[in-house]
Amino acid sequence: MFIAELRQQLKGGEISARELIEHYLGRIESVENTLHAYLEVTAERALAEADLIDQMRAEGKPLPPLAGVPIAVKDNLCTQGIRTSCSSKMLEKFVPPYESTVTKRLWEAGAVLLGKTNLDEFAMGSSTETSAFGATSNPWDPSRVPGGSSGGSAAAVAAGECIAALGSDTGGSIRQPASFCGVVGVKPTYGRVSRWGLVAFASSLDQVGPFATNVADAAEILKVISGHDPLDSTSINASVPDYCSSLSNSVQGLRIGLIKECFEQKGLSSEVKTSVMTAANLLQSLGAELLEVSCPRFNDGIATYYVIAPSEASANLARYDGVKYGYRSEGANNLAEMTSRSRAEGFGSEVQRRILIGTYALSAGYGEAYYKKAQQVRTLIRRDFEKAFDSVDILLTPTSPTTAFSAGKHANDPLSMYLADLLTIPANLAGLPALSLPCGFDGSGLPIGVQLISNVLEESRLLNVAHQYEQAAEVMANRPKANLVP
C-alpha cells in the first residue's frame, strides 16, 4: 500500500491506525525468526502512538502527513530512551538521552516507530554479517545476505515488516542493500539531511536516507527528513522542494549518461549488465536521450574511500574507551589496560580492522602519502562528475556488480567484500544524491538494482526519473515468487 493511499483510508475510516500497526506487528512476528531484520521491536510504544492517532481521527482533528505510517529505523540513529546499539557489543546497553533530527522530524510528522533494525557493526560492512547480534537474511532467499550495512532496514521493507525505513549510506549502505532486497533506497546530497543523532562512521561521507517499496513513498519520507538543522554544521541551508509534486514530470528530452567505466567492470555480472541496459533503453523509449560519459577516476573511488572512511572512523570511534558509557572490560589493572581491553572486547574484528587502517593512514609520515593523497583523488572524482553533468542531466549505472551473495561468501576475504561497494562509493565521495531501484531479477530470482546519480541537491530530478521508470517498467508486477516477500 502506498502512503498516499493509506492516508486516504485512515481519513475515510476504512482502517484504523491500531489495525495498521497490529498488522505490521503480526507480520514481524511471523517472519522475524527467519529474517532477523529487527534488533528491537517497540510494539508497546507503536500501539500507544496508533491509539493517539485514532483518537485524533475520532475527534476529527487534521492528521499530520505521515500519521500512522509504521517506520523501522536503523540502529545507528539515536532514539531517545530506546537502546541504540549500532549492532555493537560496545553500545549494547547504550540508551541515548536525545533524539536524532531525522527521527524527530518523522515523529513530528506522525510516523510511528516499529523498531530498530540490524546493521553491520557501526555500519562497517556490506552484508549485515558483522552485527554483534547475529546476521540478517535476505527475504528473497534466506541463504543470501540482504546487503549492508543497512541490511535490516532493507529486509524489513522488502518483507513487509514496515512501510518504510531509515538507513544510512557512507559508501553504498542504503543503495546496495536496496538493490539486494528489491526495494527503493535513496542517499541524499551530503548535507541535505541532518546527521545529528546519527552515530558517526565517516563524518564527511555519512548521510541518512529512506527505504520504501516504491519511489513515491521514498519521496514522502525524504521530504520530511530533509532540510537545514542548526545542530549539524554540515547541513545545507536550502529550502526543500516538494519531491512528490514533480514525480509525474515527463522524461522527454532528459539526457541520461551511462558511465562507461561502470559497465566495463570486470566483476560486473552479465545478468546485471543486461538488466540495467534494458532499464536504460526503457527510459530512452520514454523520450530520454542516452549518452555514454566517462569518469576516468571512477575506479579509484574504492581505494580513496578505504583511506578516508577508516581515517575518519578511527577518530570517531576513539570515544569508545569504557570511561563514560558503553562496554568496559572488567578487572583491568590500570587505565591503559582498561581502554585497550574494552576496545579489544567491545569491537568486532571488522571495526578493529578499519580503526587500524585509519590510525595507520593518519600516522606521522603516512598522512601525506595516504590521507592527503586520498583527499586529492576525491577532488578529481568530484571534478569527473562535474564534467559529466556539463553534458548530461542524470547518470545511470548498476547499483551493485552482483545480486545478493550467499551468507559467509566474503566473510574471510574483506577485500572482495569491499568491491561490493565499487559502484556506489563515488557518489559519497562527491557528495551527490543517488538512489537504487529495482530493475529486474537474475536467473535465481534475486532482485537487480539500477542506480541513478544526479547533481547536487537535485533529488527532485532523481525521484522523478525513478518514478517514471517504475511506472513504465512494472518490475514488481512481474516478479518471481518468494515466500517472505508479500
Added chain:
Amino acid sequence: MSEVEAAWEAVIGLETHIQLGTDSKIFSPASTIFGEDPNTHIDPIVCGLPGTLPVLNQKVLEFAVKAAMALNLKIAKHSKFDRKQYFYPDLPKNYQISQFDQPIAEDGWIEVEVAEKGKDSYLKKVGIERLHMEEDAGKLVHAGSDRLAGSTHSLVDYNRAGVALAEIVSMPDLRTGREASEYASEIRRIVRYLGVSDGNMQEGSLRCDVNISVRRGSEAPFGTKVEIKNMNSFSAIQKACEYEIQRQIKLYESGEKVVQETRLWDENKQNTRSMRSKEGSSDYRYFPDPDLGPIEVSHQTCEAWRAELPELPVAKRHRYVSEFGLSSYDARVLTDERQMAEYFEDAVSQASDPKAVANWIQGDIAAHVNAKRISYSALPLTPENLAEMIKLIEVGKISGKIAKEILPELLEKGGSPTLIVEQRGLGMISDPQLIEELVDELLSAHPNEVASFRGGKNKLQGFFVGQLMKKTGGKVDPKLANQILIKKLKG
C-alpha cells in the same frame, strides 16, 4: 651576573592559553561557570556521546578574532578546525578539536614595556607566531595520589571540557625571565581590556608554558629546548625562566647536555623538575574535523569587530606620556587595568591637572579600591567628584590636608566635596581682612615673641604660623597668612 653567565643568551618563547569568557562552551550550549560541583555543566556534546555534533559558538570566534586583532595578527580569510588525537580520560572524544595548520590568525607582534626595580625600563617588540581556537579538556581527580600513577582510582570532571581557549604562540624573541613575565602580563592586560577573558591565573583562565634554551652569544644556533609548565603567577614565570637559564648554563659549562623534555615548576621548592621526556615526540594524527565546516570571517564582520576594539594599554601608555605629560611609570600604573585608566581619563577630562589626578588615584584611591576589592565603576567617589575636589584645592578653597580628611567619606559614601566642605565648615579662610584681624590678635597675645622676632629670631615665624593654624583648625590659607604675618611682624 657573572662573566660566565654574561657569555650566554637565553632564547624564550611562550605558549599562552587564554580561556575565552563566553557564557557557553565552544561547541555546545553548556554553561562555562567555574567552581561548581563536578559534572554539572555538561551535556551530550561535551561528553562526546555518539551521534552528537559540534557547532562553533560565534561568540568564541568573535572573541578570538578581537584578541588576534589586538595582537596585530593577520586574520585568516579561510581557516579550519582539526582533530588532535590522543587517548586520555579527561578528553571525552579522545581527540581535541583544535586548529593545526590553518589557525584563525598568524604573524603579529606586541610592544612590551620591560621594567624592573633599579633598572631603566625599555620597550621590547615581541613577535607572535599565531593564535588559534581550541576546546579545553576536563579534569582528573586522583584518589590516593596527586597523579594518575599510584592512585587507587581516578574521577573525571567534565565541567571544564569544551570551554573555549585561544592559544597564543610567541616567537622565540624573549631573552630574560623578566621579559617573559612582562610579555605574559601584557597579554593578560590586553585580553582583559578587550573583555574576552578574565585572565585569572589562579583559576586557570590564563596558563603559560615556556619554551627555553640557552646559547653562547646571540649568533650561535639555538640550544636544546626545554618546556616548563605549571607556573601560577607572573613572578613564577620569571623565576622559573631564571632558574632554568642557570640550570642549562651550568649543564653546558660542566660539559653535560641539556635533555629535550617537559619540566614542572615547583613553587615550594622554587625549582624545575623533569616531568617527561619529549624525545619520542607524540603523533597526534591531526586531520581536518569533518564535522565542522571552514571558518570564514568576512571583511565586513572583521571591520565591525575592529571598530568595537577599545584603546589598548600600549596606546594609552604612550598617550598618557605625550598628552598628559605623565612619567612612563605613572602611565604604566594607571593603564594596568582598563577601569582604572577609564576612571583616570574621566577625572582628567574635568580637572586641569592630570598629574594631580594621577597622584590621588595611585595613592589613597588605589589603596582603598584594593583593600575593599571593589571595581572602579563601583566606587562611590565618582571621577567627577574627584575632579571637583582637586579643583577646590587648585582654587585655594581647601588645602591638601583638608582634602585628605574628607577623602575617606567620599570614598565610602560619595557625594559632592563642595557640599561636604561647606557642611563641615572646612572652607579655607582666605579673606585678607579677616586674616589681618586674626594676626593682630595673635601678635598682641604674644608680645615677647614679637619682640624676639624683631630682635632677629627669624625662626619664630614658624611659631606664629603654627599658632595661627591651631587657632583656625588648619583652615587658614597658608600662603596668604604667611604674607600678612610677615608684613605685620616686620611692620
